Structures are given as C-alpha cells and as structure tokens.
Amino acid sequence: MIEQQIKSAVRDIPDFPKPGIIFKDITPILKDAKLCLNIVDAFAEKLQGTNIDAIAGIESRGFLFGLSLANKLGIPFFPVRKAGKLPFSVKQKAYKLEYGEAIIELHTDAFEPGHKILIHDDLLATGGTALATSELINEMGGMVSGFSFVIGLSFLNGKQKLTSISQNLVVLAEY
Numbered sequence: 001m002i003e004q005q006i007k008s009a010v011r012d013i014p015d016f017p018k019p020g021i022i023f024k025d026i027t028p029i030l031k032d033a034k035l036c037l038n039i040v041d042a043f044a045e046k047l048q049g050t051n052i053d054a055i056a057g058i059e060s061r062g063f064l065f066g067l068s069l070a071n072k073l074g075i076p077f078f079p080v081r082k083a084g085k086l087p088f089s090v091k092q093k094a095y096k097l098e099y100g101e102a103i104i105e106l107h108t109d110a111f112e113p114g115h116k117i118l119i120h121d122d123l124l125a126t127g128g129t130a131l132a133t134s135e136l137i138n139e140m141g142g143m144v145s146g147f148s149f150v151i152g153l154s155f156l157n158g159k160q161k162l163t164s165i166s167q168n169l170v171v172l173a174e175y
Contacts, residue, residue, distance in 0.1 A: 006029065014017045055070040088109070
C-alpha cells in the first residue's frame with residue numbers, strides 16, 4: 001500500500017540533472033501531510049525490533065523523513081553534510097562518484113562510540129554516499145544497524161553494496 005502511495009505521488013523529471021536521467025522528484029510527497037505520516041509510520045513498522053541509537057540523515061533530502069523518524073522513535077538525529085556545511089569540529093570522508101569525487105562530514109560529537117546508527121536518505125541509487133557514510137560512522141567508532149530509503153532504483157544495484165554492511169535495508173518503493 002505505501003509503495004503505491006509513494007509511486008502515485010513521485011514525479012518523473014526527464015533529462016535532469018543531465019540528459020538521459022529520469023529524476024525521481026519526491027517534492028510532491030511533501031505536499032501531502034498524511035502521506036508523510038504514513039511514510040514515517042511504515043519505516044517505524046519495518047524497523048521494529050532493530051536496535052537503533054540514532055539516525056544519520058544524508059544531505060539534504062535524507063533530513064526530511066530521517067528527523068521525523070528519529071522523533072517518532074525517540075532517538076537522536078544527526079545530519080551528514082557536504083564539506084564545509086557543518087559549523088563545529090568535523091570528521092571527513094572522501095569518496096568517488098560516477099562523475100567525480102565528493103566529501104561528506106559529520107560533527108565529531110554526533111554520536112557516542114558503540115552507538116548503533118541507522119543511515120537514512122530519500123533515494124538509493126548506486127549506494128556510494130550511503131556506503132561512504134557507513135565507512136565514516138565506523139571510523140568514528142559507531143556501528144551501522146541498517147539503512148532506510150523512501151525510493152530505490154534497483155537497476156543501479158546500490159542494494160548490493162550496502163547489504164555487505166547490513167542486511168537490514170528498508171526501501172519503501174522500488175523502481
């Protein structure tokens with residue numbers, strides 16, 4: 001049911017951000033408060049029994065449902081940001097993209113060593129950013145307890161990269 005609700009709301013934008021790509025635009029979901037609540041409830045239900053101490057939301061659309069889910073679960077949320085966006089002491093991780101390189105950052109006090117962290121983003125494509133986030137969390141002494149995504153693009157095989165880190169991977173709508 002939630003998968004059909006999401007797919008009915010998502011808008012396809014052809015040739016964005018470059019020719020040949022069909023962008024899955026989740027902004028129409030944000031106009032539907034009931035659907036947003038249903039998405040958070042679906043994540044909470046699917047993650048029931050998972051030991052999670054905090055949620056890491058990947059910039060920027062991972063903040064949208066990541067924070068709401070953390071609030072519902074009564075646990076902390078922390079942002080995973082692009083380089084230069086966090087104001088306090090940070091730890092960085094450089095990683096490769098299909099078209100170059102990127103750097104993500106976390107505040108050094110984002111979580112305590114040993115905490116079990118759920119990594120959340122709006123969309124799972126190749127899995128590169130989520131994988132880099134998991135590596136950074138591990139380097140900082142945390143443990144990845146799972147991943148959650150509103151949408152997954154199964155043809156890009158991102159899931160395969162992440163299941164070696166955690167078998168606990170939730171995708172609400174697969175394309």
